[in-house]
Amino acid sequence: MPKSSKLETLAKRARIVDVASGLFRARGYADVGISDVMKAAGMTQGGFYKHFPSKEALAAEAWSRGFESSAQAWNEVVGKASNRKRERALIDYYLAPKAPERACPMISFEHDASTMSENTTSRQAYRDGVKGLHDTFMNLATDIASSEEDKNKARMHFAAMVGANLLATAIGDEPWIAAIRNSLLADVVEE
Amino acid sequence: MPKSSKLETLAKRARIVDVASGLFRARGYADVGISDVMKAAGMTQGGFYKHFPSKEALAAEAWSRGFESSAQAWNEVVGKASNRKRERALIDYYLAPKAPERACPMISFEHDASTMSENTTSRQAYRDGVKGLHDTFMNLATDIASSEEDKNKARMHFAAMVGANLLATAIGDEPWIAAIRNSLLADVVEE
DNA sequence: TGTACATCAGTGAACGCGCGTTCACTGATGTAC
DNA sequence: TGTACATCAGTGAACGCGCGTTCACTGATGTAC
Numbered sequence: 440m441p442k443s444s445k446l447e448t449l450a451k452r453a454r455i456v457d458v459a460s461g462l463f464r465a466r467g468y469a470d471v472g473i474s475d476v477m478k479a480a481g482m483t484q485g486g487f488y489k490h491f492p493s494k495e496a497l498a499a500e501a502w503s504r505g506f507e508s509s510a511q512a513w514n515e516v517v518g519k520a521s522n523r524k525r526e527r528a529l530i531d532y533y534l535a536p537k538a539p540e541r542a543c544p545m546i547s548f549e550h551d552a553s554t555m556s557e558n559t560t561s562r563q564a565y566r567d568g569v570k571g572l573h574d575t576f577m578n579l580a581t582d583i584a585s586s587e588e589d590k591n592k593a594r595m596h597f598a599a600m601v602g603a604n605l606l607a608t609a610i611g612d613e614p615w616i617a618a619i620r621n622s623l624l625a626d627v628v629e630e
Numbered sequence: 631m632p633k634s635s636k637l638e639t640l641a642k643r644a645r646i647v648d649v650a651s652g653l654f655r656a657r658g659y660a661d662v663g664i665s666d667v668m669k670a671a672g673m674t675q676g677g678f679y680k681h682f683p684s685k686e687a688l689a690a691e692a693w694s695r696g697f698e699s700s701a702q703a704w705n706e707v708v709g710k711a712s713n714r715k716r717e718r719a720l721i722d723y724y725l726a727p728k729a730p731e732r733a734c735p736m737i738s739f740e741h742d743a744s745t746m747s748e749n750t751t752s753r754q755a756y757r758d759g760v761k762g763l764h765d766t767f768m769n770l771a772t773d774i775a776s777s778e779e780d781k782n783k784a785r786m787h788f789a790a791m792v793g794a795n796l797l798a799t800a801i802g803d804e805p806w807i808a809a810i811r812n813s814l815l816a817d818v819v820e821e
Numbered sequence: 822t823g824t825a826c827a828t829c830a831g832t833g834a835a836c837g838c839g840c841g842t843t844c845a846c847t848g849a850t851g852t853a854c
Numbered sequence: 855t856g857t858a859c860a861t862c863a864g865t866g867a868a869c870g871c872g873c874g875t876t877c878a879c880t881g882a883t884g885t886a887c
Contacts, residue, residue, distance in 0.1 A: 441830060441831045441832065441880050447830090448831095451830085451831090470745060472873055483832050484873095485876085487875090488875070494874065494875090549741075549796055566800075570804075594809060595816075598789075598797065599793055601792075602788070602794070605736075606760060609743050609744045609757075610756075610757050613761075619789050622782035622783070622789075623786045623789060632847050632848050664841060673864070675840095676843085676866060677863065677864045677865070678841095680862080684841080685840095685842090
């Protein structure tokens with residue numbers, strides 16, 4: 440059934456971005472083909488180029504989408520927690536096992552973002568996305584009343600949770616990996 | 631000039647592993663072709679399969695090699711530092727800019743290790759390598775006299791330096807990235 | 822409101838390139854006598 | 855010690871597959887009259 444109404448077309452385009460975002464988070468840019476994306480979106484691969492000029496153009500949007508939904512999830516999780524346990528709740532959530540298509544975009548996209556040439560929109564999307572998650576973290580974990588030491592602590596915890604997640608993802612649930620996670624959590628004051 | 635003496639053959643094999651290790655650290659497994667490796671080793675691509683059954687078999691050895699030389703570098707760096715500043719020296723060194731072929735193997739190999747099927751020797755090489763670097767770090771940053779709190783701190787710093795390096799590699803030297811690095815360093819007691 | 826026509830989202834096959842792997846061949850190494 | 859021969863590391867071309875991209879075609883959408 441060729442051709443759709445304008446509204447349907449936009450919805451399908453959004454679906455492609457959506458689906459690609461999850462696949463890229465789960466398996467990375469290189470391991471996901473255009474045909475994988477289009478199949479998952481319920482179309483055939485030829486139609487892809489009616490929406491995007493290239494695979495890289497899709498990456499830029501799919502990555503942004505991934506960072507957005509990650510930031511949104513963070514806000515929602517913290518919203519449920521009591522006021523003073525925000526950082527702890529965030530780190531707990533971040534380090535909890537998740538479906539592959541919900542994997543941390545900072546980690547999932549890093550290799551491909553680093554590989555891509557400097558001045559691409561997809562690379563900029565990565566930079567903006569990571570900065571966004573960092574700012575989200577700092578906003579949720581600290582407030583105006585926080586001392587500079589507290590902010591420094593939060594910044595370090597941000598890096599630590601990313602590192603811990605990277606190692607846990609690649610290695611799995613061994614005791615020494617759990618020890619790292621527990622050490623991080625132990626450093627986060629619950630008050 | 632076909633055929634080499636047995637000694638030359640072994641030396642060439644070692645050179646392939648060496649060169650591949652650097653290329654994989656710099657550009658990742660998928661972005662480095664057999665012909666790249668062999669060209670850099672001063673041979674033609676066909677000869678590769680006289681030494682290894684497959685590209686993945688090379689990865690297992692090249693990755694191990696990368697972890698080994700990384701651990702060795704850590705030991706050397708700390709050796710130069712005064713006794714009580716070992717952890718600080720290690721983190722300073724780890725976060726300092728390096729040539730691409732010296733990039734952190736935990737980060738460079740992570741994506742490909744995660745992607746590879748569960749029971750491969752290359753995947754095991756990654757696990758072992760990361761465990762090795764973790765143990766090296768803990769050995770250098772703590773000793774028998776260290777309290778459990780100190781060990782926890784060190785473990786968290788290990789994760790934090792990996793996370794900070796990941797972000798710095800992909801994003802570059804922006805102020806907020808430098809702030810993360812400084813926050814980590816500020817938490818490492820110099821005494 | 823109805824009709825003829827242009828548009829263009831989507832199809833599915835094909836193209837072209839790169840890369841892992843294979844293969845027939847070469848000639849130095851090293852062994853057997 | 856010398857000589858004939860088997861081995862096998864290394865060469866360079868070719869194969870085959872997957873994937874990004876292109877393309878001729880289809881038929882529903884939506885516009886012009």
